[in-house]
Amino acid sequence: MKLGFIGTGVISDAVIRGLLSTDYPVSEIIVSRRGREFSQKLAAEFDVVWVEDDNQAIMDAADMVFLAVRPQIAEKVLSGLKAPGNTQIVSLIATIPIATLQGWISGGTSFDRAIPLPSVAHCNCVTAVYPGSTKVVALFDMLGGAVAADTIDAFDGYAAGSALxxxxxxxxxxxxxxxxxxxxxxxxxxxxxxxxxxxxxxxxxxxxxxxxxxxxxxxxxxxxxxxxxxxxxxxxxxxxxxxxxxxxxxxxxxxxxxxx
Ligand SMILES: NC(=O)c1ccc[n+]([C@@H]2O[C@H](COP(=O)([O-])OP(=O)(O)OC[C@H]3O[C@@H](n4cnc5c(N)ncnc54)[C@H](OP(=O)(O)O)[C@@H]3O)[C@@H](O)[C@H]2O)c1
Incomplete structure (x- = not known):
């Protein structure tokens, strides 16, 4: 499995570190150069991580792409990106609906949303996902567990719960x-x-x-x-x-x- 991360900040760093501490079968992790400090450190520490400047190149190279930029800049960063037909998109971006993402990004086989918390780095956080594609649930299961929400209201309920x-x-x-x-x-x-x-x-x-x-x-x-x-x-x-x-x-x- 090749994973891509557009937006290499606090939460991408936690997901990557968590995954690389498990047996999750990952051959490559392609991270966006921004944020520079996180991407440089990850690439220096792990052989499977390499840094890419161009977000479209990340889409082209990865089987599963995580979107992890802040909501305020998401449209600017993601608009016009094209996902190859077999790419799974997993958005970690708070509040942006899947339909909106599909308006910005063309292609992709599936779109999921997820709310990992920083403790995924230690594989002890249960992550809420929606709608919960099999491979996405399997990935977060490795990081401490996953709960798949049946409805967007249930998913937003988990987001509210995480604010406690x-x-x-x-x-x-x-x-x-x-x-x-x-x-x-x-x-x-x-x-x-x-x-x-x-x-x-x-x-x-x-x-x-x-x-x-x-x-x-x-x-x-x-x-x-x-x-x-x-x-x-x-x-x-x-x-x-x-x-x-x-x-x-x-x-x-x-x-x-x-x-x-
Ligand atoms: N932190 C959490 O606990 C948490 C939990 C669940 C979900 N989330 C969601 O995850 C997303 C990221 O949160 P975060 O806490 O990881 O934020 P963050 O640390 O600010 O990371 C976002 C990263 O996106 C990078 N970026 C900016 N412009 C970019 C571009 N054009 N292309 C690629 N990357 C770009 C930023 O780089 P620069 O530093 O160079 O600007 C930054 O490193 C947010 O939408 C948030 O809602 C966060």
Whole structure:
């Protein structure tokens, strides 16, 4: 398999490093010279990576081409490109619909969208894909797993869900600051909470048959401290805040996609 990357930045770098740490059968990876720092480093580190100045040459050479430029410049960079008939296109570009990409790029056998996160570099991120061509799902399976969305709304729902990352850290920061208020050292509180949440995430992954609701119950002794905190959180509208935040970001994704 020959892979191409148009836009060699943070996320392309993560996908490439992740793939090259696995057995994924790749014979060549052709990356756009821009961004220069990423492409030079990748080519220097890996024999299978080579750098190309011309984006059309990447289209011509690769079996699967990843589009990973920023949305603001996507039309300018991609318009007029021609994909040979058997090329699979995988867009990592946020919000741009497949129909719009097909207006810019002619040819190609299939177009997919995907939302890999930087932790694909360590093969521990599940990537949402749409519609989920077999080869694209297989590739992201190597990077930690893939979930294929049946509809664009479901796919945009994953995009909204991925926007919870900063909120996760807000919860930890608020908890750490509260513990500091009780006299704890910040570094100790940080270490304690990071390990607590990492352990919970690990247990969750190891018990795939348990819903989150079941895990809430499993971690709530009746009349105990965890039950009390969860009840206060919900009473203070923590659950409603999460729903409102996801509704808002979903609406923003739809508006940016021209689908509102
Ligand atoms: N970062 C994430 O976590 C993440 C996750 C999922 C999806 N995405 C999506 O992936 C895309 C890239 O994100 P990113 O974070 O990787 O951004 P990034 O680090 O800015 O990478 C984009 C790259 O595109 C290059 N570029 C600019 N003009 C180009 C051209 N004419 N031809 C080829 N390459 C060109 C830029 O090079 P210069 O530096 O020379 O301008 C830059 O290195 C975005 O659409 C984003 O929505 C990102």
């Amino acid at each position: 990352m900063a909120t996760y850290f807000e919860i930890l920061e608020n908890a750490a600051q509260w513990m500091v208020g009780q006299g704890s050292d910040y570094a100790d509180a940080r270490r304690y909470l990071a390990a607590l949440f990492a352990g919970l995430a690990d247990n969750t992954l190891k018990s795939p048959d348990q819903s989150f609701a079941a895990l809430v119950e499993g971690h709530s002794t009746p009349g105990g401290l965890n039950e009390q905190v969860a009840q206060t959180f919900m009473r203070e509208k923590g659950g409603a805040a999460i729903h409102a935040a996801l509704d808002d970001v979903f609406a923003r994704i739809k508006a940016a996609s021209g689908d509102s």
